[in-house]
Amino acid sequence: DVKVTQSSRYLVKRTGEKVFLECVQDMDHENMFWYRQDPGLGLRLIYFSYDVKMKEKGDIPEGYSVSREKKERFSLILESASTNQTSMYLCASSWGPAPNQPQHFGDGTRLSIL
Amino acid sequence: QQPVQSPQAVILREGEDAVINCSSSKALYSVHWYRQKHGEAPVFLMILLKGGEQKGHEKISASFNEKKQQSSLYLTASQLSYSGTYFCGTEVNSGYALNFGKGTSLLVTP
Numbered sequence: 481d482v483k484v485t486q487s488s489r490y491l492v493k494r495t496g497e498k499v500f501l502e503c504v505q506d507m508d509h510e511n512m513f514w515y516r517q518d519p520g521l522g523l524r525l526i527y528f529s530y531d532v533k534m535k536e537k538g539d540i541p542e543g544y545s546v547s548r549e550k551k552e553r554f555s556l557i558l559e560s561a562s563t564n565q566t567s568m569y570l571c572a573s574s575w576g577p578a579p580n581q582p583q584h585f586g587d588g589t590r591l592s593i594l
Numbered sequence: 595q596q597p598v599q600s601p602q603a604v605i606l607r608e609g610e611d612a613v614i615n616c617s618s619s620k621a622l623y624s625v626h627w628y629r630q631k632h633g634e635a636p637v638f639l640m641i642l643l644k645g646g647e648q649k650g651h652e653k654i655s656a657s658f659n660e661k662k663q664q665s666s667l668y669l670t671a672s673q674l675s676y677s678g679t680y681f682c683g684t685e686v687n688s689g690y691a692l693n694f695g696k697g698t699s700l701l702v703t704p
Contacts, residue, residue, distance in 0.1 A: 513691070515694075520696060521696060522596070522681060522694045522695055522696035522697050523636070523681060523694035524596075524694070525691055525692070525694075536691070538691060539596075539693070570635065580624050580641055580685070582638035583626070583636075583683075584638070585636045585637075586635060587634065587635050588635060
């Protein structure tokens with residue numbers, strides 16, 4: 481079974497801090513994704529990556545950046561955390577380069593910015 | 595562009611059937627369906643590619659009408675374990691990113 485592991489289940493940070501959310505997958509997947517999930521808004525794509533050191537903006541990239549130095553790890557960075565970034569963050573991975581592959585999700589990180 | 599799911603929420607008694615719809619304003623390459631139980635990660639159910647294919651997974655099946663840019667998820671003889679939020683994810687081009695709908699909350703009661 482594919483395992484997607486997010487480093488923290490719950491995280492509390494302060495406004496203005498630089499925040500790192502880490503995601504690791506163990507299935508040698510090429511594609512990795514970061515979503516945020518808010519009540520009533522569904523899953524919204526922040527960034528995705530289809531290869532090491534490659535990244536593409538999703539629908540809501542403002543205020544975020546990402547890093548993918550190794551194939552198995554995809555990091556989401558909040559450069560200067562703000563209260564409106566309080567949310568559930570979900571990481572996912574899928575096999576590539578073929579499209580139409582299932583995405584496998586981690587358990588999520590519930591981030592609170594105070 | 596985010597697809598539109600309907601209904602937003604549905605309550606069923608065990609054994610009843612339900613249909614969840616997912617519509618897009620753009621031509622679709624594929625539609626994915628996922629289920630998320632409370633406090634858990636979304637779990638993949640199935641993918642439908644353009645071509646009107648219908649797929650099945652246990653008593654859950656789905657169809658994809660590419661002319662209408664619409665997919666429907668059919669839950670037959672619902673079980674308590676079907677409770678959760680169902681998301682459709684649409685792929686406009688043959689790429690890797692999905693646009694997810696806002697979700698449909700399904701509650702199956704005894």
